Amino acid sequence: MNFSALFIIITIILFLISHLVNSTAEPRLPRVITPFPAPKLTDLSQFQGKHKESLYWGTYRPHIYLGIRARTPQSLMAGLMWNYVEDDSYHLRHVCKQEDDLSAYGWIKHDGRDFGHQVLVDHGMILNTSFLKSKGEGSGYGGDWAVRLDVQVDRSKWNKKHESSAQLFFYLADEGGNALHLSSQNLNVHEDSLLASGSRIDIGDWQLHLKSSDDLELHYSGFHTPYFHNLSDLVEETLVTQRRKHGRMQLPDSSDDLPNVLVFQIIGGFPFTSDIILVSETNSESSRVEERLNSLTGISLSNELKYKEQAFDEKIEKIFNLADKVDSDSISVGKAAVGNLLGGIGYFYGQSKIALSGNPNHKEHVPYISYWPAELYTAVPCRSTFPRGFLWDEGFHQLLIWRWDIHISLDIIGHWLDLINIDGWIPREQILGAEALSRVPEEYVPQHPTNGNPPTMLLALSGIINALKNSEFNAMDRSEISLFLECAFGRLEAWFQWLNITQSGEQMSSYYWHGRDNVTTFELNPQTLSSGFDDYPRASHPSADERHLDLRCWVLLAAECMHSIEQFLNKETKPGRSYGSTAKLLSDIELLNQVFACAPPLPFFRAVAHLDISLCISAVDISLCPIQLHFDDAYGAYFDFGNHSEKVQLKWKELKVGHNHATRQLVREVLERPVLRLVPQIGYVSFFPFMGRIISSGSLILEKQLELISNRSLLWTDYGLRSLAKTSSLYMKYNTEHDAPYWRGTIWINMNYRVLSALHHYSKESGPYQDKAKAMYKELRSNLIRNIVRNYQQTGFLWEQYDQIKGNGKGAHPFTGWTSVVVLIMAEAYDTI
Secondary structure, eight states, X not given: OOHHHHHHHHHHHHHHHHHHHHHHSOOOOOGGGSBOSSOOGGGSGGGSHHHHHHTSEEOOOTTXXXXXXXXXXXXXXXXXXXXXXXXXXXXXXXXXXXXGOOSEEEEEEEOSSXXXXXXXXXXXXXXXXXXXXXXXXXXOTTOEEEEEEEEEEOTTTSOTTSOSEEEEEXXXXXXXXXXXXXXXXXXXXXXXXXXXXXXXXXXXXXXEEEEOSSOOEEEEEEEXXXXXXXXXXXXXXXXXXXXXXXXXXXXXXXXXXXXXXXXXXXXXXXXXXXXXXXXXXXXXXXXXXXXXXXXXXXXXXXXXXXXXXXXXXXXXXXXXXXXXXXXXXXXXXXXXXHHHHHHTOEEEEEOOEEESSOOOOTTSOOOEEEOOOEEEEEOOSBTTTBOSEEHHHHHXXXXXXXXXXXXXXXXXXXXXXXXXXXXXXXXXXXXXXXXXXXXXXXXXXXXXXXXXXOOTHHHHHHHHHHHHHTTOSOHHHHHHHHHHHHHHHHHHHHHHHHHHHHTBOSSTTOBOOOOOOSSOSSOSSOOBGGGTOXXXXXXXXXXXXXXXXXXXXXXXXXHHHHHHHHHHTTOOOBTTBOHHHHHHHHTOHHHHHOEEEOOOOOHHHHHHTTSOGGGGGGGSOOOSOEEESSEETTTTEEOOEEEEOSOEEEEEEEEEETXXXXXXXXXXXXXXXXXXXXXXXXXXXXXXHHHTTOSOTTOHHHHHHHHHHHOTTTTEEBTEEBSBOTTSTTTTOOSSSSOOOSSSSOBOHHHHHHHHHHHHHHHHSOSTTHHHHHHHHHHHXXXXXXXXXXHHHHHSOOOSEEOTTTOOEESSSSOOSGGGGHHHHHHTOOOOO
């Protein structure tokens, strides 16, 4: 055998060995579901120990009218249901639903840690629920907790056909499958307060007690089930069976073997009060169970709840200083806004579904792959409609929360940043666990890894940085914030780079939102869900030629925030990653206003675009056909750019479906060929440069911006600023047969807050338009506060949006997500960017 043949044989053998080794090795994860390669922020020491234990128990099931759990994946959970009779039919209230038509519900006071007071009004029945935690001597991990249920009735609103007593159902469920032990088959709280007991690794042996001085009747049912998202169905089916057999809506006082769910029916005549207490670590010699029970019931509980309520009121005034700025009615609404935002903080655990197809058509099912198992501690926009984490909403939530409790805020931000993947992408909507999945249509569950979302979390981080610069934190907090920022910087960099690279446009310093449907025949204007503005009018024909003004300004905000963090941490600027230079370029008003060439992007630009955008500015030939970037001199306004036609409408047409079956549907009809141009729709997007404060205080453009904002024929109303001008071709137009206008005219508080912030800024800046800005600021602030307070007093809720004609609340409620920033408007608390 010659040398060449031997060499070939050896090569083949080595290849086969290599292939065999690689085939048996652990397969590499797809990049999209590969976590960012850095220690988790939630593992930082500041989030362990006393901090973690102090937040272990909480009202962390925001989608339930009253839901308690621990911040652990397999938790012991508690919840409340109650009976409501309508048209001789019995219904259980449990999951927050707008169709339940409660007169009011929400945490009117909640400190985010160990206390909350909620009022629920259901057709004459007034249910007060109070929550209190206690870490007393002898208690186990996380301490003990108590719930007070106080039931009253308004006879003038209570239907006489309803029963003369209230029926509440309090339950305990163990997600870990641990058996729950009933104390007795014949429950009598006057003889023995113990209802149930059990044991868990986290809290040791535990007991559940009920104490009341009222005459209460108790019944129970025990279930063994792996499903917890439909517990009310189990109870309802049991009650219906009992009514059919025995003529009473009464639980059967029986249980499955080894139940992991126990439901206790509490029947009492109006009014009545009961205290339900969970005590942990009851098996130790020093557990002092009776002493701990006494401290969490009766007069002791009443006194502690009064103390906590007073402490909440004092903290509200200390932080927001509302007494000097608004009236007492406004202060009450402000307290409720803060209370329900904090009371709506939830804990979720599960795996996001990540779409494998780039098709943004939500009417079609797409294949998906699962993200890694993850936990999320977060506030939610709305307990009834959106009881889960939304990335761009959370940034606005944190504007309030960091001021209230910086440790809770950093913990929440850390949980979100721990969801970032190796590429720097964060799924924008977090649908984690069976309870969350049960509330979302299947086609909307998969998250698309090509699509971004506004990095509003950096608004909050910018505020925190400014507070550090102004010495608003004590030494310990300052040290922990600094450590957090140092450890979070790599994740923040990855997030910024992902946004800056993947969402960049064809033209230098331009960006566009991905995920628009460019083949739809049913949408009047294809939605831009990734922007957060959903149906706000963009270019009629989506393409890579689009330039989205709001995204450009979000990237500017991100660059400014990254630069400020970099400076605060005294970090050296990395080659090709000058956040200061990027911020300077994107805040260059002359560049934003310029008319430039429509030259195709050069290979050089593409090669270095992921580095420092300012390096590319000299690489583009601007000698070709001039077009506008975002500014229209004729309007004096800023717009998106793209392939657009104003002549688009929805028209009824007969379409064939299946075997010659015809159906009438609204179909999009384009009457005029689209061309590359600015999209002439004046609305919130038009004022992003103004919100970003990049327009000079002496500029004529600022004068024009103020004129457009204050024009009643465009945006200005007595209730706040419309999202879209009345003159827009898509003003209040349906997007499909069933999709009502959303961001096409109604008033949204988050964007009004940002406009107010800019007006406040310009009212302090010397210049010819200072007085105009000051007058507009004063009137807009007054309009917003007055209308939100009026609506709350009339309806009992804060709302997702407000009608631009009469000011009435619309959409989801109670929406104490970003509508809660009304408290910052009352306090005149605006961050300096």
